[in-house]
Amino acid sequence: MPYTSAFLSPNVPADDPAAAIPVQDIRGPVFLDCGTDDQIWTSCAYALRIERHVTGARFAYPHVLYRYQGAGHARADDLTR
Numbered sequence: 001m002p003y004t005s006a007f008l009s010p011n012v013p014a015d016d017p018a019a020a021i022p023v024q025d026i027r028g029p030v031f032l033d034c035g036t037d038d039q040i041w042t043s044c045a046y047a048l049r050i051e052r053h054v055t056g057a058r059f060a061y062p063h064v065l066y067r068y069q070g071a072g073h074a075r076a077d078d079l080t081r
Helices: 043-056
Strands: 030-035 063-068
Touching: 030 043, 043 063
Parallel strands: 030 063
Antiparallel strands: none
């Protein structure tokens, strides 16, 4: 299974383009959520990219994106302080 650890760009994974999830092929509703203060990765940039992708692909199912202000993942070293 393709995998990426390069969260540098929400467009195409830098280390393995095959790791991009073909969301336009999902056969059902899509729920996306993200936090604007994510310390691990830019979750809102990726979620917005997915939302725009399915909108542009004229996705046949409902899809929604919820962006939570101030929410996100904390870095592990921040949790030990």
